[in-house]
Amino acid sequence: MLNYTFDWSIITSGQYFDWLLAGLITTLKLSAISIVLAFLLGLLIAVMRMAHSKPVRWFALAYLEFFRNTPLLVQIFFWYFGSYKILPVFINDWLNKTGFEFAAAAIALTIYTSAFIAEDIRSGVLSIPKEQMEAARSAGFSYLRSMQYIILPQAVRITIPPLVNQFLNLAKNSSLAMTIGVMEMTYQARQVESYSFKGFEAFTAATVVYLVLSIVITALVNLYNEKVLNVHKAA
Amino acid sequence: MIIFKGVHKWFKALHVLNDINLHVTPGEVLVVCGPSGSGKSTLIRTINQLEPINEGSLIVDGMDLSDKKTDINKLRAEVGFVFQQFNLYPHLSVINNITLAPIKIRNTPKKEAEEQAMVLLTRVGLAEKRDAYPLQLSGGQQQRVAIARGLAMKPRIMLFDEPTSALDPEMIGEVLEVMKDLARSGMTMVVVTHEMGFAREVAHRVVFMDYGVILEEAPPEDFFLRPRHERAQQFLRQLLTPMQGH
Numbered sequence: 001m002l003n004y005t006f007d008w009s010i011i012t013s014g015q016y017f018d019w020l021l022a023g024l025i026t027t028l029k030l031s032a033i034s035i036v037l038a039f040l041l042g043l044l045i046a047v048m049r050m051a052h053s054k055p056v057r058w059f060a061l062a063y064l065e066f067f068r069n070t071p072l073l074v075q076i077f078f079w080y081f082g083s084y085k086i087l088p089v090f091i092n093d094w095l096n097k098t099g100f101e102f103a104a105a106a107i108a109l110t111i112y113t114s115a116f117i118a119e120d121i122r123s124g125v126l127s128i129p130k131e132q133m134e135a136a137r138s139a140g141f142s143y144l145r146s147m148q149y150i151i152l153p154q155a156v157r158i159t160i161p162p163l164v165n166q167f168l169n170l171a172k173n174s175s176l177a178m179t180i181g182v183m184e185m186t187y188q189a190r191q192v193e194s195y196s197f198k199g200f201e202a203f204t205a206a207t208v209v210y211l212v213l214s215i216v217i218t219a220l221v222n223l224y225n226e227k228v229l230n231v232h233k234a235a
Numbered sequence: 236m237i238i239f240k241g242v243h244k245w246f247k248a249l250h251v252l253n254d255i256n257l258h259v260t261p262g263e264v265l266v267v268c269g270p271s272g273s274g275k276s277t278l279i280r281t282i283n284q285l286e287p288i289n290e291g292s293l294i295v296d297g298m299d300l301s302d303k304k305t306d307i308n309k310l311r312a313e314v315g316f317v318f319q320q321f322n323l324y325p326h327l328s329v330i331n332n333i334t335l336a337p338i339k340i341r342n343t344p345k346k347e348a349e350e351q352a353m354v355l356l357t358r359v360g361l362a363e364k365r366d367a368y369p370l371q372l373s374g375g376q377q378q379r380v381a382i383a384r385g386l387a388m389k390p391r392i393m394l395f396d397e398p399t400s401a402l403d404p405e406m407i408g409e410v411l412e413v414m415k416d417l418a419r420s421g422m423t424m425v426v427v428t429h430e431m432g433f434a435r436e437v438a439h440r441v442v443f444m445d446y447g448v449i450l451e452e453a454p455p456e457d458f459f460l461r462p463r464h465e466r467a468q469q470f471l472r473q474l475l476t477p478m479q480g481h
Binding site: 131132134135136137138139140141142145149150153154157 | 283285308309311312313314316318320322323324325326335336339340384388
């Protein structure tokens, strides 16, 4: 016999609902901002990883190894507690006013995920026949312009399945932001649990939100894939 | 227009271009032939520096390729290159394949670039394929689009590296027709090919290479009727044998 009475009403209306909704919005914002930035940074690191200049390549390699091989939680703590200590006072004041928790979490998620995205994009680029680069160069495009207009658009198309995985990981990893006090979905679910002792309902709500979020991300990328990139036309 | 002076190139120990001296004049159509591995593809690829030379001097359209200060991208914009495997951009439609470089490099307005592209597509007989994607086209059609793409930059020189070697026999004719039309329009062309009919019809000069050396250089009628070098005679015999006796 369970001595726990389910009460789903507390999460569908009232103050707890407001908390969970606020958490959902923060999670969406944090994930969306970090996904866009991580993708752009990942592209940049991928290009640097393949640059002609050795120092640039080494820098990119060091970046990749460093951020891929350390735990995300440590990185979040580093940006939040660590960088806080070495920044000038006036920047700290400004950050305190604007909510540094969110920024630190976004920075950590962006940088961590960009390292994985860079490697996915690089393997995509390596799979494009070298004749494509030759064709672009002989038309008069510089190396970087060739990358921009000819190589990367093709590489990103074939990199989409692994990219979706990275986006999903990022959305789910954003729950770690609660550890530095970002009031995102998991934080709010925990909050509801401590006030109401309705842990089952609260974390069920959080679970459903992450599940739906992941499914929506997958669907959006697939839609973009088909409608905008015309992947199937080139078959 | 293109001046090779004592050009050498090595791939590690392999001497692929050995003391090349060659002068292509404006409006000239030069055909380069020779057995595979003779260095003919390397030769044509040095003209737009897809392969840098190791020694000697190479001047293309007044620009010195051995000078590090030469803006290689500027040179390449003036020289069209057509590949054996077409190398169209598979993610772009036919029209966008043709207009990409004019829009991004020459800063041609999009509308004007598209109008010019349609003129070129009509010229190569593919106006109705403007919105198709490269992989929806046959090899011959892809190669004609590739020629239109090269011409869209209004190049001063067109280079063709075995443009019909990857094509099914029934598609070779349509590509050669476009090239002949171009040759008659006065374009300066260097063509690596085994299509001796093409050479006979429109080339001003034929160059025969083997082992990285230019062994023979002659007007097509002399080259085909009276090849001087023994290896050239052998090469022509091999090329013509399948056509005889049946």
